[in-house]
């Protein structure tokens with residue numbers, strides 16, 4: 519017999535580092551638990567305000583409809599809401615034991631705090647890959663800091679994320695502070711300019727490669743081999759089912775473009791699944807999952823080595839059961 523429960527969580531968190539002005543003080547989402555006999559599978563459905571097109575209310579409704587049908591023995595189609603399709607497909611994959619347990623537990627370290635502290639943290643990393651948000655302050659400041667880090671830490675690889683905040687002039691101003699010999703250690707800048715054509719031109723002019731993030735979720739987006747485009751950044755919660763994620767990764771591979779699996783601020787349950795997904799489908803890449811520490815605690819599953827407290831089901835609210 520098939521059984522399903524939909525749980526709700528709310529975790530205090532501070533998201534200023536990643537979301538900037540759109541910051542959240544609490545992350546809300548749903549967890550889905552599927553059971554068949556003594557097998558079970560979990561998934562997380564957590565639309566991210568400001569990024570997802572669906573909200574939690576419509577996600578809950580869609581998830582309930584899907585689960586009702588599934589419990590009756592049906593095989594419902596993937597939800598059209600990306601967060602729902604992602605969470606349900608993870609729960610099914612766990613149930614069917616198709617999501618391997620091994621995970622990519624080393625993430626690109628999210629650069630926070632003051633430069634001295636950052637410097638020490640990066641120096642201690644086994645795989646020195648860091649991700650820095652740029653475009654919030656002066657482009658010159660960003661350029662100086664990035665240049666300084668690359669110069670001081672000769673093994674460091676840097677990923678930058680501008681979230682489309684630069685005009686073409688600002689982007690070039692940033693690049694002027696990065697010596698040409700250091701540029702190849704910038705893995706990529708995610709979406710430097712407002713418009714994708716300007717971002718590609720930036721890559722052409724500076725030799726600094728770029729990655730698509732926001733563009734991936736815009737219609738019409740057609741992945742192609744483009745000079746200067748090094749990677750796509752996939753946030754599964756904003757993308758959809760495991761099948762869809764696999765298709766995107768496969769397409770990128772065909773064009774010689776790297777894929778980085780990245781967080782949309784999921785709880786430790788979803789985040790550990792993303793680490794497993796990353797290991798399974800993008801084994802050679804360091805994922806962008808360094809967001810757990812923004813939360814006050816972990817839920818149901820522990821990220822290996824995390825000192826954050828781990829909370830159990832008592833911290834969840836039951837929303838629906840069948």
Ligand SMILES: O=C(O)CCC(=O)c1ccccc1C(=O)O
Pocket residue numbers: 536569626628649679681731780781782783805806807808809
């Ligand atoms: O990609 C990462 O390394 C961390 C996640 C991250 O930056 C992010 C998280 C939530 C929403 C948007 C973004 C972003 O890439 O801008």
Ligand SMILES: [Mg+2]
Pocket residue numbers: 679681708731732751
């Ligand atoms: Mg990004």
